[in-house]
Amino acid sequence: DTGVSQDPRHKITKRGQNVTFRCDPISEHNRLYWYRQTLGQGPEFLTYFQNEAQLEKSRLLSDRFSAERPKGSFSTLEIQRTEQGDSAMYLCASSKPGQLYEQYFGPGTRLTVT
């Protein structure tokens, strides 16, 4: 069990470009969550998956954001046409079945949009 991993750890991109982040959850965890965190704030929920099904999406998640978890293992979060306001830490977390209160977070991907 190596924990939740995220790649890349840092991403600098120019406004208007597309970016994609990857999250690998703990292997026996069927739930996977994406959050966004800006400076001085707690993580804000974006979306979550149970196995490969995307069950909930936040109103914060505009149509420029899309997430997938095609085989119920790793997940990707894509942001199209990035804006400066997208600059944030994007966090991924996973949990075991029935234990959503016990989420384990990855180290995050820090996105800077210039």
Next chain:
Amino acid sequence: QKEVEQDPGPLSVPEGAIVSLNCTYSNSAFQYFMWYRQYSRKGPELLMYTYSSGNKEDGRFTAQVDKSSKYISLFIRDSQPSDSATYLCAMVDRDDKIIFGKGTRLHILP
């Protein structure tokens, strides 16, 4: 009014002191209550979770929930410089989403 309110601090206390961190919430449907610790530029790390009103202890940490007052607390005994971090309270809503507080920055002074 935000669903979860948490004083952002910073809170500075001398080493060895007892630290008290608190959150209030407005949604009576919240079920599980958690405390996370986050070091700078790292992901949050789960410290403790509780379900019912009352106290739960784990080593130097005690989590307290008062559902009637919609108030939760985390106490840290014998605080150490390594406890310096941001502490986030979090709660699970009826849609299984976790709602976080803003976090309280804690500094333990050697």
